[in-house]
Amino acid sequence: MASYDVLIVGAGHGGAQAALLLRQAGFEGSIAMLGDEKEPPYERPPLSKEYMSGEKPFERILIRPAQFWTERNVEMLLGKRVKAVDPVAKTVTTTADEVIGYGQMIWATGGSPRPLTCPGADADGIFYIRRRDDVDAVMARLSDVKHVAVIGGGYIGLEAAAVLTKLGKSVTLLEALPRVLARVAGEELSRFYEAEHRAHGVDLRTGAMVESIDAEGGKAKAVVLTDKTRIEADLIIVGIGIIPETAPLIAAGASGGNGVDVDAYCRTSLPDIYAIGDCAAHANRHARGAQIRLESVQNANDQAKVAVQHIMGEPVEYDALPWFWSNQYDLRLQTVGLSTGHDQTILRGDPANRSFSVLYLLGGKLIAIDAVNMVKDYVQGKAHILSGALLDQGQLADAAKPLKEVGLA
Numbered sequence: 001m002a003s004y005d006v007l008i009v010g011a012g013h014g015g016a017q018a019a020l021l022l023r024q025a026g027f028e029g030s031i032a033m034l035g036d037e038k039e040p041p042y043e044r045p046p047l048s049k050e051y052m053s054g055e056k057p058f059e060r061i062l063i064r065p066a067q068f069w070t071e072r073n074v075e076m077l078l079g080k081r082v083k084a085v086d087p088v089a090k091t092v093t094t095t096a097d098e099v100i101g102y103g104q105m106i107w108a109t110g111g112s113p114r115p116l117t118c119p120g121a122d123a124d125g126i127f128y129i130r131r132r133d134d135v136d137a138v139m140a141r142l143s144d145v146k147h148v149a150v151i152g153g154g155y156i157g158l159e160a161a162a163v164l165t166k167l168g169k170s171v172t173l174l175e176a177l178p179r180v181l182a183r184v185a186g187e188e189l190s191r192f193y194e195a196e197h198r199a200h201g202v203d204l205r206t207g208a209m210v211e212s213i214d215a216e217g218g219k220a221k222a223v224v225l226t227d228k229t230r231i232e233a234d235l236i237i238v239g240i241g242i243i244p245e246t247a248p249l250i251a252a253g254a255s256g257g258n259g260v261d262v263d264a265y266c267r268t269s270l271p272d273i274y275a276i277g278d279c280a281a282h283a284n285r286h287a288r289g290a291q292i293r294l295e296s297v298q299n300a301n302d303q304a305k306v307a308v309q310h311i312m313g314e315p316v317e318y319d320a321l322p323w324f325w326s327n328q329y330d331l332r333l334q335t336v337g338l339s340t341g342h343d344q345t346i347l348r349g350d351p352a353n354r355s356f357s358v359l360y361l362l363g364g365k366l367i368a369i370d371a372v373n374m375v376k377d378y379v380q381g382k383a384h385i386l387s388g389a390l391l392d393q394g395q396l397a398d399a400a401k402p403l404k405e406v407g408l409a
Contacts, residue, residue, distance in 0.1 A: 001091070003101030004032040004075070006311065009082050009092065010108030010245075011035025012044060014277035014300035016063045018106050021308040023072045029103070033069070034077040034092075037131060040066045045297060048129050048159040048239075049327050052139065053166060058132065082109075085252040087270040092248070106307055107249055107260065107268070107275040108300070111242030116151070120213030125220035126236045129156050141235055146170055149223045149233035151210055153180030155326045156239035158193060162328040164237075165200050172231050173197065174208040174223065184324075186339060188358050189370050192351045193328070200329060244279040244293060256281060259293045264317035266307040274310070276303035286322055286338045286367070286385075298323050321386060330354075334378040337368030337385045348377060349399040356399070357381075364390045364409065380404040 006022060008015045011033050019033050035041070041063040050056040069076055077100070084093040091101050113128035115121060127138050148164050150157045153175030161173045173180075179190035197204045209226040213236065223231045244259040255261040255269040259281035266274045266282070277300035281293050302320035309316050326333040331354065342360035349356030357377040360368040366385050371378040380403035384391060390409040395401050 001099050001101055002032075003030075003103075005029030005103040006031045006106065007092065007100060007102035007104075008033040008106045008108060010106075010110060010277070011037065011041045011076070011078065012108060012110050012277065012300065013041070013063070013297050014108035014110075014304045015106065016041035017301045017304035018108060018276065018308055019069070019072075019074045020064070021305055022311070023074070025308060025312050027308075027312065030075070031073065032075040032077050032100070034080050034082065034094075034100070036079065036081040037133070038079045039132060040064070040069060040076060040078070042132065043297075044130075045325075047132065047135050048156050049163065051132075052129075052135050052160065053163045054139075082248050085248045085270075085273075087252050087273065090272065102272075104272045104311055105274070106304075107246070107273060107279065108277050108304070109245035110278040110300075111244045111295070113238065114241040114243050116210070116213070116238055116240070118210055118212050120215050120220065123213050123215035123220040124218050125234070126213065126238060128238050129160060130242070138235065138237065142167065142169070145234040147172070147233050147235075149174065149231050149236045150239065151223065151236065152239035152241075153177070153204070153206070154183070154239055154241070155181070155324075157237070158197065158328055159326060160237050160239065161197060161202050161204075162200070165197075165202055166329075170203075171201070172203040172205065172223075172233070174210065174225070174231070175204075175206045176209050178206050180204070180206065184339070185335075185370055186342070186345050186358055186360060188345060188347055188351070189333075189372070192356075192372070196329065196331065242278065242295065246275075246279050249273070249275070261291070262303075264306075264319075265310040265315050266303050266318060267310070274307040276300060276307055282318060284322075284338070285319065287340060288362075290340075294322055296322060296324050321382060332373055332375075334371045334375065335368065336371075336378055336382055337366075339368035339370070342367060346393060346397050348397060349374065359396055361393075364393075366391060366396070377403055 043061045046061045081095045082092045147170045150173045211226045212224045214222040246260040260275045262280045278295045306318045324335040339360035344361040346359040355373040357374045358370040369381040395406040
């Protein structure tokens with residue numbers, strides 16, 4: 001039986017960062033990274049952006065070249081998937097019934113796309129954007145595709161719609177809620193992006209509830225809404241969230257529900273098992289202490305650092321300020337902080353100029369910023385969010401005044 005001092009389950013951003021940081025910190029024990037894809041770790045965000053558009057070949061989205069891991073004695077166990085964890089014997093069992101031992105384990109499995117559950121959801125021609133294979137499968141069909149339906153108005157759906165429109169496809173985007181980005185942004189930003197997509201030719205529909213997928217000969221032909229509207233489509237892309245990949249840990253007794261619960265050092269309730277990234281539910285002070293999962297590269301990398309520091313005997317509690325980004329058309333959205341629970345918004349700049357920021361406040365304190373083509377606001381606003389100070393709202397609203405110069409209320 002193969003056994004490793006540190007076994008990293010999951011070969012995405014978090015897993016790769018953990019392996020890299022362990023070696024940088026001088027960890028001399030054996031490390032293995034187990035992943036269910038055949039490729040070494042690669043960046044996920046470009047999948048729905050530069051990789052789908054063809055601007056970046058796969059080699060350019062690798063986190064590190066394959067030989068990097070070999071040179072650092074990180075054994076890559078690729079094309080494998082863990083089905084069971086034995087926290088007493090300190091082993092995992094793969095779907096091929098291979099048993100692998102560990103001294104300490106970092107669970108960095110991310111999540112799998114939340115599937116459609118309506119009639120016809122298993123038809124051919126329905127795709128999810130989570131892995132390289134997903135995008136390759138979409139790209140292989142595009143030459144024969146004229147009409148695309150995108151189900152889901154979150155970042156993945158909007159980014160895919162932007163790329164496909166740029167590639168000359170007719171795109172209909174369907175969002176069940178009254179506005180796009182409803183779970184992550186305020187109404188000003190939602191309305192701006194809805195208008196942008198429509199201006200680029202996307203048939204964007206909100207309040208659009210999917211009832212079924214109409215298929216002929218096993219192939220998806222149309223999306224049917226609950227009001228019986230029928231949207232013809234040669235190809236359907238679904239982006240309605242992810243389900244955290246934690247079943248083996250939960251079955252082994254780990255605490256969790258929406259993800260696996262971790263403490264401030266990214267430890268699960270099972271001994272010598274850490275969890276990081278999209279699958280890790282943690283108390284976050286920027287969410288007012290709520291137990292949340294954060295689906296971002298920043299969070300995966302920052303939690304990897306926390307887990308590695310604890311393994312190396314230099315514990316530091318997780319306390320990172322969340323940030324995200326999204327590229328759509330020529331728009332660069334940068335978000336810092338978490339806007340959930342805000343009770344006030346302030347608009348800086350004019351959306352008509354396609355360069356503005358939405359500031360989110362709670363009790364008069366700045367808690368988050370959505371900056372569209374406004375890099376300075378994104379950079380300068382971080383200090384105000386971290387300070388928790390009451391700021392002069394008139395100055396905050398004045399786009400001509402740099403955020404770093406805004407005074408106290």
